[in-house]
Amino acid sequence: MEQSPYIRAMSALYQGRRGDRPAVANPTSIVCHELMEQTGISFPEAHLNYKMMADLAIAGHEIAGFDSVMPEYSVDQEAAALGCTIDWGDKDQMPTAKDFPYADFRDIEVPENLLEKPSIRVVLDAIAYLRKHVGGKAMIIGKVMGPWTLAYHMAGTENFLLQVGLGEEAKVRRMLDQLMPVTIAHLNAQFEAGADVVTLGDHCTRNLVSPKHYEQLLLPLHKIIAREVSGPIILHVCGECSDRLELFSRSGFAAYHFEWSVGALRAVQTIGDRMTLFGCVNNAQTLYQGTPEDVYKQARMAIEAGVDVICPECAIPLSTPLENLKAIVAAAREGFGK
């Protein structure tokens, strides 16, 4: 008997009963032009209006066939609430932050009404709307940025990393410590609004920092976040991270969403017994530029390797063909294989 998408995805999240086939869920955005066209909902409206945000997320479930809904498409919701100027983009462009209000590393002023700031409220309202309309039918995934990524937004990535390189540890730690409560408050609020699981984007990738800096500066905060938030968290770190998988597994987070460059088999063999794995169809060459057959093959490779939940590796390019997204679902429908 076919499982419901919700039970399939939740079961996979906890590495529970396998059911009829692997789950397909998206910790990051799967919005593409064709989904916008078919729903009549576009950017930037879908970043700013909770109903549009939620209805576009539902399209990922109802039209693309994913077992989940994920309504937050930008990485800038918290940054906007903390005072960054955001260009919310248009149908061809994701939002971007235009300034770095704390480039001088002064103390971060977290607004008392953080959760009522429009860019946060819109996500919380969208999640509540999703709970009402697809709760128990599809897995509702929230998304929050971690202190490391927020520090990039506050100080500027290069400026922040330069301080790390210069060994300005006190300065770096103070900023991270001041941002962590923002992450925790937003995570808890998304769970209270109705999220089943929340993605935590915190971009301490090998492309940017050493595993040593992750271990010293961020892992202790990740452990606190995992302890202070009751719901399951999916850690998402873009890029190649194979040199720090063991460290991720010590965070206490339930799951890890990884990119193609990490390698499905390597992720499964290294930490698959300690974290649920979400991954890892390549965005640039396969989903965006490849054929449905290419996508199907790569999704099957992830399934055969033992990845728990199949999905794109990160937010997809907006011009990704919808049929390529559907090819991930088609690959999952073939079942678990060996």
Added chain:
Amino acid sequence: MHELLIKINDAVQKRQQAELVPSIEAAIEAGLNPKAIIDDGLIAAMDVVGSEFSDGIIFVPEMLVSAMLMKQGLKLIKPLIAGGSDEKKGKVLIGTVKGDLHDIGKNIVVMLLEGAGFEVVDLGVDLSVDQVVKKVAELKPQIVGLSALLTTTMPEMQKTIAALTESGFRDQVKVMVGGAPLNQAFADSIGADGYAKDAAEAVSLARRMVSA
């Protein structure tokens, strides 16, 4: 190599901030050729730093500190070069494409290209196709470098190359592309002349492009 050049090289390579300026001042006082201080001290150090970065021995924070030290060193020495005119290897116009504000990778490429003797015009981030075409017309570079970190902004590279073709400038410049989500196949598919997987490789590619 002179002991002071080794000290300068070490200061940049090993990120010994306190050592750099006194070593350069001592080298100048000792009458060492300013060109040798740049080539054997600073640029040679950055070549090693670039390789260590490519090999995953160091990461962006360490690279940024070395690059900052190299710049400090260049600032001290350049005025001493006769007439202040050191010969440039070529002109590179570089930027991050529309919709993408990620500029660390691009900035590191800029630093290494400058260190390697190229004249670099950094157009910044979030570059529209029209801005690129306008600047190519105005500045007539040999190379245009385009960077993207996001898979969501990669399509902008193709649009930029198409616009260079439509405006008649395509055969006057070499286009090199780079950024975390890219690879050679993508570069080929959009008609770029070259792809570099990291900053050190971008310098080698630029050298090949201007000598071709």
